Amino acid sequence: MAGFFGKLRTTLEMIKFEHTLFALPFAFLGAVLAADGLPAWRQLLWITVAMVGARSAAMTFNRIVDREIDAANPRTANRELPSGRLSLTFAWAFLLASVAVFIFAAYSLNWLTFALSPVALISVLGYSYAKRFTSFAHVLLGWALAISPAAAWIAVRGAIDSEVPILLSLFVLMWTAGFDVLYACQDHDFDRNAGLHSIPARFGIARSLWIARLFHFQSAIVLILILAFTGLGWPAYLGAGLVMVLLGYQHTLVKPNDLSRMNAAFFTTNAFVSVILLVSFSAAVFTRDTGL
Numbered sequence: 001m002a003g004f005f006g007k008l009r010t011t012l013e014m015i016k017f018e019h020t021l022f023a024l025p026f027a028f029l030g031a032v033l034a035a036d037g038l039p040a041w042r043q044l045l046w047i048t049v050a051m052v053g054a055r056s057a058a059m060t061f062n063r064i065v066d067r068e069i070d071a072a073n074p075r076t077a078n079r080e081l082p083s084g085r086l087s088l089t090f091a092w093a094f095l096l097a098s099v100a101v102f103i104f105a106a107y108s109l110n111w112l113t114f115a116l117s118p119v120a121l122i123s124v125l126g127y128s129y130a131k132r133f134t135s136f137a138h139v140l141l142g143w144a145l146a147i148s149p150a151a152a153w154i155a156v157r158g159a160i161d162s163e164v165p166i167l168l169s170l171f172v173l174m175w176t177a178g179f180d181v182l183y184a185c186q187d188h189d190f191d192r193n194a195g196l197h198s199i200p201a202r203f204g205i206a207r208s209l210w211i212a213r214l215f216h217f218q219s220a221i222v223l224i225l226i227l228a229f230t231g232l233g234w235p236a237y238l239g240a241g242l243v244m245v246l247l248g249y250q251h252t253l254v255k256p257n258d259l260s261r262m263n264a265a266f267f268t269t270n271a272f273v274s275v276i277l278l279v280s281f282s283a284a285v286f287t288r289d290t291g292l
Contacts, residue, residue, distance in 0.1 A: 239280020
């Protein structure tokens with residue numbers, strides 16, 4: 001039993017399960033906005049299962065594809081596959097199981113989510129190859145995460161029949177691309193030496209920090225548009241304001257010659273963004289007709 005729980009813990013470490021916090025709240029927010037209230041419990045259940053399955057598949061595939069690169073990079077050499085804590089055979093089996101869980105969850109929601117499930121899989125799995133070909137791999141990662149709110153909207157309504165899920169997905173894309181550029185600054189030297197593509201490897205750290213700021217400025221503009229199109233009340237404005245403050249704050253933590261506070265900028269700050277928007281926008285939806 002101890003061996004089982006140890007392997008489970010190592011597997012959760014491999015897929016960075018705690019980072020599900022970045023995307024899952026956006027799926028819930030897309031569902032709440034689509035339902036204009038609380039979605040059916042069955043919809044929430046299968047949206048959660050689909051999100052966990054898709055993200056587990058994406059992270060596992062990324063670890064499989066990048067295992068040799070991770071082994072050569074001092075920052076990632078201790079990851080589960082390069083270090084031998086998990087076998088490649090186990091990783092492939094876990095990947096296939098995660099894909100099966102995702103497809104079954106999509107099938108359990110409605111015909112359109114099931115029909116579009118291959119598109120979602122290609123997006124979240126294909127990102128793993130992006131840095132081999134393009135410096136804008138960060139945007140492709142943003143696209144992979146941006147699927148979640150629009151997919152949840154489809155899960156509830158069976159169609160994209162509003163600008164809101166598109167704008168919410170655009171926000172997630174810009175926000176993700178911005179913080180991924182910041183995070184990639186840590187691998188600036190390694191990526192250049194290994195011939196891998198990233199914005200920091202192409203433009204240098206100082207310029208990349210400005211590019212990340214531009215992405216986050218664009219995400220703030222999109223957030224304002226979401227407020228305008230949803231017509232939600234003060235809780236949504238309060239949440240959006242807090243998110244904009246956080247977006248600005250994380251850029252004060254990193255400097256071209258000092259990336260020592262990157263974990264605070266990447267994990268601590270960004271972990272709050274999706275949760276704040278979910279809580280504040282949901283509160284605005286639930287209190288819309290109460291006069292609060």
